Amino acid sequence: MSNPDNNIDANSKILDDVTAADYKYGFTTDIDTDVIPRGLNEDVVRLISAKKNEPEWLLDFRLKAYRHWLTLKQPKWAHINIPDIDFQAISYYAAPVKKDGPKSLDEVDPQILATFNRLGIPLEEQKVLSGMAVDAVMDSVSVKTTHRERLAELGVIFCSISEAVKDYPDLVRRYLGSVVSYRDNFYAALNSAVFSDGSFVYIPKGVRCPMELSTYFRINAQGTGQFERTLIVADDDSYVSYLEGCTAPMRDENQLHAAIVEIIVEDRAEVKYSTVQNWWAGDAEGNGGVYNLVTKRGLCRGESSKLSWTQVETGSAITWKYPSCILAGDNSVGEFYSVAVTRNYQQADTGTKMIHIGRNSRSTIVSKGISAGHSENSYRGLVKIAAKADNCRNHTQCDSLLLSSTCGAHTFPVMQIDNPSAVVEHEATTSKISEDQIFYCNQRGIPDEEAVGLIVNGYAKEVMNKLPMEFAVEAQRLLQITLEGSVG
C-alpha cells in the first residue's frame, strides 16, 4: 500500500491532537502558609536554619554552600534554553502552618488530604492497602509519615531530613554532602544553602526493607521554590526500594525546583530508586511550568553493591537531571532506565553518568525519549572507565521516538575509556509512529488516541517493567493521559 507525502500532514494532525492534552492536575489548594519574604542573603540562610532549630554544623554547611554559590554562574552547556532566573524574586521557605502537630490522619488539614485524594494518592488507602510507608511532602515540610513503627522494629530509619538532623545527627553529618558536594554545581550549591526538607533513609546491615518507601512531593505555595534534599544510606547486605512521585498544580509563574538526591550503597547492598515525575509542564504555548534542575547521584562504595535508577519523566517545562552512579566498589553494578516524554514546548536534557572505578564493575543504560509538539528532548550520557578499573562493562541503549515533525531528539553520549580491558557498547535508534501502525490499530477497532497510547507504552515497556508493580500501572496510565487529546 502506498504512503504518499500528503498523508503525513493528516497523520501529524492526529498525533498533534493526541499529544496536546491539558494537564489534569492543575489546581491550587488554599491553605495557610508560612512564607519567608522573597530574596536570598546570609540572613535568609540563617533564618531558615533558625526556623528549623538546626545545630551549628549544619548552619556552617549552609553558609559555606551559600558563599560558594555566590561565586558560580548558572550553567549553560545543556541543550536547553533556561531563561535567566531572578534568584532574589524567590521565597526560600514555606511551611504549612501547624495548628498542633497532627498525631493521626484525622488531625491533618482536611484540605491537604483532599488535595492528595484528587491526585489519586489516598493516604489512608495507601497506608492500609498497599503496605507502603508514605512520607508526604507538601511544599517543604513533611505532613504525615506512616508505617514508622513497623520500620523502626527493623531499625530502618525513614523520616524527614529535618527530623533526622534532630534524632540522628551523627548519621546525617557523616553522609550529608558526601556524594554531592555543595561545590558540585550551581544548583547543588543553592540547594545546600537553602534546602528546606526531604527524606532520610537508613537501612541497617543485613536488613531487607519489607516495603517500598515512597514520598510524594508537591509544589503548592505561590512563588515558592522548592529545594528537597534526599539522603539514602544502605548499609552492608541491605536492600531498599524507594519511590518518588510528583505532580504540581497549574499556575502561571515559573517555578524553580532544585533538588539533591544522595545515595550511599555499602558492601553487597542494593538500592532501587524509582521516579515518576509529572510536574506542570507549561501551557500549549510554552508559558509557565516547573524548572526541574536536579542533582541525583549514588555512590556504590561497597564491593558488589548495586544501584538502579528508574525514571519516568513526563512533566516540567525544563528538565535538567542526570541520575548517576559512581561505581567505586569492585563488582559493583549501576543501572539507569529512563523514559522521558516531552510535548508542546517542553525541554528535557537528561541522562546519566556511569563512573567505573572498581574492577569488574558493570553498568546498563536504557534511555527512551518520546518527543511531540515543538519540544526538545536530549539524552546526555557519560561512561567513564578509570585506568585501574579492569574488566568493566557498559551497555547503552538509547532510543528516540518522534511524534511530530516539529520536535527535536538529540543524543550526546560521551565515553572516556582509560582501561583497555573494558567492553563498552552503545546502540541507538530513532523512529516515528507510522501512519501504517495507526491505521492497522484503527482497522482492528482501536481509535487514534488508544493506538498512540498502546504504541508508546509498548516502546517504553523495557523501562516500565523495571518499576515496582503498583507504580508501573500508575506510570502507564500517566503516559497515556499525557499523550491523550481531543481526537474525534
Add this chain to the structure above:
Amino acid sequence: MDKEILLDVKGLRASVAGKEILKGIDLTIRKGEVHAIMGPNGSGKSTLSAVLTGNPAFTVDAGSATFNGKNLLEMAPENRAHEGLFLSFQYPVEIPGVSMTNFMRAALNEKRKYLGQEPISASDFLKLMRQKRAVVDLDNKLASRSVNEGFSGGEKKRNEIFQMAMLEPSLAILDETDSGLDIDALRIVAEGVNKLKTDDNATIVITHYQRLLDYIRPDYVHILYKGRIVETGGPQLALVLEEKGYDEIKRKYDNNAAE
C-alpha cells in the same frame, strides 16, 4: 431466495495523491457469499480494500458504499471495524513492544464498548485466545510476542486470520493473503478462513492467482482492471484467467479504452 445485502458499493471513485485509481466500482455482496477479486498489478485491488476500510491515505471522489444499511464512507475506520468489517493486510504491520495479548484485548474491548458491552474478563479472554489460536494452528508463544515483530511471512498471515477469528467480522477482506506463502501455510490459512465461514458472513478474496481459489471456493469472480470491474463470472472465470493470463484482458480492454 436472495440473502440479505451486506455491502453495496455504487459508482465508487477514489484517488491517492491526486491520481485516480478507482474509476467507478459497483459491487454487491450478500451474506453467505465468497467473492474473489482478481486482476494484474496496479489494477486497484488493494486500493479498493483500503478505501472500504477507511485508510486516510486515500480520497473518495464519488460513489457510495452501504454496509449493514449504514453509510460506510462516513464512518471512522475503527467504527467500520466495530460494525464488522475486517481487513487481512497484505503487509501486516509490526508494532514493537505491544504484545499480541494486549493488542487483541484492546481491540476486543473497544468493540465491546461500541456495542455497549462490559470489557471481557481476563479468564474469558485467555480462553478465547486459546480457542481461536487453534483455528490457524498458531503457536502458544504468540501471545507474549510483539504484534508481527519477527514473525515469518507465514506466521504474519496466520496471525491475520487468528485476529479475524477473534473479532468475528461479518465481512472479511483478504488482501493477497496468499502472497509469500508456501503450499503448507497456504493450506492452513485457507482452512482457517473456511472454518470461520457461516451463512451470515461474507468474504472478499483479493488475489493474483487461481491457486488460493482451489482452497477457498468463490461464488463470484470479478476481474478488476484499471480501476474498473471489467468482468464478473462464476468460479470458472478464474480458471479461464489462469489459462489465458492477464494479457488477453489487457489486450481486450486496452483496445476498448483506445476506441
